[in-house]
């Protein structure tokens with residue numbers, strides 16, 4: 001009943017006057033005719049755009065914010081020379097990554113674990129220092145599961161008959177599979193993992209902490225040589241500027257069922273409404289209903305996409321903290337299962353490459369405001385100052401990022417009912433393709449998957 005109501009609500013939200021799709025209703029400069037419309041200019045959308053440009057294809061990127069890069073965020077202050085990555089930190093050291101950074105004139109350097117800072121452990125909730133705490137590493141039994149189920153790396157390959165154990169929560173799986181205590185705890189320590197780790201399925205843990213992640217943490221990782229991971233996106237924007245609509249979003253869509261019908265999209269932009277006529281539509285934003293309801297979803301699309309939801313995760317930068325340079329002040333639970341940190345709360349406050357600056361990550365099951373998050377972070381810093389016996393100073397917050405919705409997934413029962421196969425089956429349906437993070441979590445794999453699916457998308461545009 002609820003889903004029927006939401007479908008009607010979505011259809012109403014998408015309802016527009018038919019003349020909105022007529023070129024004659026627009027000034028000539030407001031009609032944009034291209035091979036492809038790419039919605040979202042993060043890791044997936046920018047990679048697709050650069051690749052299409054290199055193949056002399058035409059496209060428009062529609063991005064809701066004022067920049068490209070999505071979850072790759074770098075705080076930069078020209079005055080102080082500060083450059084601090086607060087989102088994406090590292091990539092696997094493989095040709096696709098090296099080629100993309102080279103293509104966009106951004107130098108790489110090997111990633112060192114100390115780039116995150118040297119960890120010191122505390123229970124921020126209980127306000128106790130844990131000087132003797134150490135973090136365990138993944139052991140062979142964890143890798144053995146990944147090897148046994150190769151589809152965990154990329155859920156495009158997930159069989160419809162999902163092994164039931166993988167749908168257990170991590171604690172249930174670890175107990176049933178008798179994982180070593182080290183692997184059971186370390187499986188919950190992959191960086192930037194949103195939500196309550198104890199409620200997360202084994203499938204999601206392994207999909208995030210997969211062979212690519214293992215390779216990165218075994219030393220095969222690179223980062224921007226100047227701690228400016230966003231440079232590739234800033235350079236892409238400089239190059240593609242005339243093909244990118246920033247601060248823009250789609251408010252109505254008409255998508256045909258055959259390739260020759262193409263798609264027509266109405267975009268709200270800072271310079272008024274534009275009509276985009278494209279052969280194929282590439283969705284590179286999170287395809288949650290909040291975003292896709294304007295695309296006049298049919299029943300099939302709605303029944304699949306309405307299942308998706310994402311989690312909440314935040315970051316920020318501050319200086320004047322009084323804290324010790326180069327330290328990653330890390331939150332762990334003193335007496336919680338697997339030493340999981342309390343939620344909501346600061347995950348860590350990490351010394352940045354630029355002296356005097358720190359960045360923090362913050363995890364919460366429910367959405368929180370910037371004010372709430374900065375208040376908790378400020379109180380944590382003040383407690384760390386007193387705990388470390390340093391002068392009490394007032395931290396200055398310099399930047400804030402909200403990464404929600406992150407790690408999209410459907411409910412576990414829908415995964416058991418073959419959701420990933422159904423989602424994969426939507427590729428190309430009504431001239432629409434999905435390339436953002438759904439089947440894989442990291443941007444290195446997003447680029448791989450985008451490269452693999454682009455020939456099909458280009459082929460559809462030529463049909």
Ligand SMILES: Cc1cc2nc3c(=O)[nH]c(=O)nc-3n(C[C@H](O)[C@H](O)[C@H](O)COP(=O)(O)OP(=O)(O)OC[C@H]3O[C@@H](n4cnc5c(N)ncnc54)[C@H](O)[C@@H]3O)c2cc1C
Pocket residue numbers: 039040041042043044045062063064065068069070071072086087088089090091192248249250284285286291313315361403406435436437440441442443444445446
């Ligand atoms: C804190 C953090 C650290 C991470 N660290 C790493 C790491 O070290 N290495 C790694 O490989 N991965 C890392 N990741 C994961 C990585 O960020 C994702 O894999 C990647 O960003 C996903 O790419 P995407 O294009 O799907 O989404 P995004 O990069 O989020 O891009 C989506 C884009 O769509 C836009 N958008 C949203 N809604 C709309 C709309 N309605 N209309 C138009 N545009 C819209 C957004 O503004 C955004 O630009 C990290 C993630 C986080 C949050």
